[in-house]
Every structure is written in structure tokens, then in C-alpha cells.
Amino acid sequence: MLADMQRPSVWLDLGLAIALLPVSAMLIVWLGMHVMFSGDPFGSSGIPTAQAGRRGAWICGCTAVVAGGGLMGLRLWIAGSVHLLVLGAAAVLFASVAAQNG
Numbered sequence: 001m002l003a004d005m006q007r008p009s010v011w012l013d014l015g016l017a018i019a020l021l022p023v024s025a026m027l028i029v030w031l032g033m034h035v036m037f038s039g040d041p042f043g044s045s046g047i048p049t050a051q052a053g054r055r056g057a058w059i060c061g062c063t064a065v066v067a068g069g070g071l072m073g074l075r076l077w078i079a080g081s082v083h084l085l086v087l088g089a090a091a092v093l094f095a096s097v098a099a100q101n102g
Contacts, residue, residue: 007075016071017079024083027063028090031056035097050102056094064088 038052068084 010078013076013078016076017082020067020079020083021086024063024067024086028060028087031059031090031094035094046101050098053094053096053098053101057091057098060087060091060094064091 035049035052035056038048064084064087067087068080071080071083073080
């Protein structure tokens with residue numbers, strides 16, 4: 001059954017990667033704004049920023065695995081690897097913010 005599945009075209013793969021990039025970017029920006037404005041009103045960061053950074057890293061990491069792995073499971077290798085790379089890098093960024101402030 002799976003051997004009968006044809007590989008999607010490269011153009012479909014590239015188009016899907018480009019179409020889904022704004023969605024990933026909006027998720028990263030939304031989580032980034034949440035992390036930036038999570039400190040106290042006087043502008044100092046600390047425990048709330050570390051908690052927001054951990055939450056952002058967790059959400060980005062899970063999204064990278066689900067979206068990237070799901071796309072790769074559908075044999076969309078380019079779109080899957082692009083989303084694993086983009087969302088995985090954002091997860092590392094948020095984890096470093098959490099480690100620096102916590």
C-alpha cells in the first residue's frame with residue numbers, strides 16, 4: 001500500500017514550505033512578544049521571563065516536531081526540514097532566554 005504512494009513534486013514541496021513560513025514566523029513573533037513583555041512593569045527581567053522563555057521553547061519544539069515530522073511523514077522533505085530548522089532554532093533561542101533569566 002505505501003509502496004504505491006507517489007512522491008509529491010518538488011514544486012509542491014517548495015510551495016508548501018514557502019506558504020507555511022508566515023505561519024511559523026507569526027508563531028515565533030507571538031511567542032517572542034510574550035517573552036519580551038513578561039517582566040515586571042519596571043522593565044527588569046527574571047522569573048516571569050524565564051517561565052515565558054521555557055513555555056516558548058516548549059511550544060516551538062513541539063510544533064517543530066509535529067509540523068516538520070508530519071510533513072516529512074507525507075514525504076514533503078523540503079517543507080519538513082525547513083520547518084524543523086526554523087522552529088527548532090526558535091526553540092533554542094527561547095531556551096537560551098530561559099536559561100539566562102532563570
